Amino acid sequence: MAISVSPVNSNKVFALIESDSDQDKGGLFVSNNAGKTWSMVSGDNRLVQRAWYYIEVFTDPKDEDIVYVLSAPALRSEDGGKTWKRLTGTHGDFHDLWINPDNNKNMVIANDGGAELDEDNETKAIIITGNGEKAFVAGADISEFAHFDVSQGGELAAKGQELLFDFVENLSTPVIAAVNGFALGGGLELAMACHFRVAGVNAKMGLPETTLGLIPGYGSCHGNDTDRKHGDR
Numbered sequence: 572m573a574i575s576v577s578p579v580n581s582n583k584v585f586a587l588i589e590s591d592s593d594q595d596k597g598g599l600f601v602s603n604n605a606g607k608t609w610s611m612v613s614g615d616n617r618l619v620q621r622a623w624y625y626i627e628v629f630t631d632p633k634d635e636d637i638v639y640v641l642s643a644p645a646l647r648s649e650d651g652g653k654t655w656k657r658l659t660g661t662h663g664d665f666h667d668l669w670i671n672p673d674n675n676k677n678m679v680i681a682n683d684g685g686a687e688l689d690e691d692n693e694t695k696a697i698i699i700t701g702n703g704e705k706a707f708v709a710g711a712d713i714s715e716f717a718h719f720d721v722s723q724g725g726e727l728a729a730k731g732q733e734l735l736f737d738f739v740e741n742l743s744t745p746v747i748a749a750v751n752g753f754a755l756g757g758g759l760e761l762a763m764a765c766h767f768r769v770a771g772v773n774a775k776m777g778l779p780e781t782t783l784g785l786i787p788g789y790g791s792c793h794g795n796d797t798d799r800k801h802g803d804r
């Protein structure tokens with residue numbers, strides 16, 4: 572079992588309990604009188620499915636009705652544990668959560684893939700689009716790196732991959748590419764790094780750098796784990 576006392580109301584205590592799974596007796600229980608009496612608020616199986624391994628419950632430091640449960644998925648309730656929404660993330664098996672006591676939008680969650688920082692869980696989605704109708708992103712200005720040698724080219728590609736493409740792909744907030752006009756070279760790769768792509772009727776996509784003998788720098792024509800994860804490229 573796991574226990575969490577609300578930092579804003581010490582009479583409110585949540586207990587996550589695994590019980591006889593054949594009879595579905597486990598789930599989340601709440602006490603509103605510091606543990607004297609208890610009632611079950613949710614028997615959602617997702618809350619206790621990892622109990623054989625670990626089981627974690629956390630109460631928000633600012634709002635006694637916001638509760639988090641870490642399991643194979645990470646789950647959040649905004650109504651005192653009655654209903655649950657799954658948090659998106661880069662990896663399953665969530666083990667620990669830290670919520671900034673002074674700013675409950677700032678949290679760090681740990682899962683089998685590492686730690687993730689969330690500074691704003693009120694942003695439900697991010698849309699990337701071009702300004703105007705001509706281009707989503709026309710790609711890199713090749714004149715800026717035409718003089719690069721092989722190692723400088725490699726460094727540029729590695730840095731861009733990490734700073735932009737991996738960053739976008741690993742965001743826990745869904746990122747949508749609204750492709751309006753040209754999506755060329757790195758612009759097309761940016762759309763590919765997003766979690767969803769929507770193309771307008773004027774969308775034109777391509778990798779024109781290949782006509783110059785350049786291998787696209789950001790993962791569009793060589794596989795990696797992420798490509799396999801999304802499987803939709």
Ligand SMILES: CC(C)(O)CC(=O)SCCNC(=O)CCNC(=O)[C@H](O)C(C)(C)COP(=O)(O)OP(=O)(O)OC[C@H]1O[C@@H](n2cnc3c(N)ncnc32)[C@H](O)[C@@H]1OP(=O)(O)O
Pocket residue numbers: 706709710711712713753755756757758778779780785786787788789
């Ligand atoms: C980093 C890599 C190697 O991994 C991947 C890459 O991103 S490589 C770059 C891939 N992108 C391109 O090769 C696109 C090149 N541009 C074009 O093909 C055309 O410009 C166009 C199809 C986007 C638009 O054509 P058009 O309507 O005929 O307009 P233009 O007169 O050609 O361009 C207008 C204006 O925009 C400038 N421009 C265009 N593309 C880029 C770019 N990628 N970077 C910087 N600037 C760009 C172009 O130079 C013109 O500027 P001005 O002459 O008006 O100052």
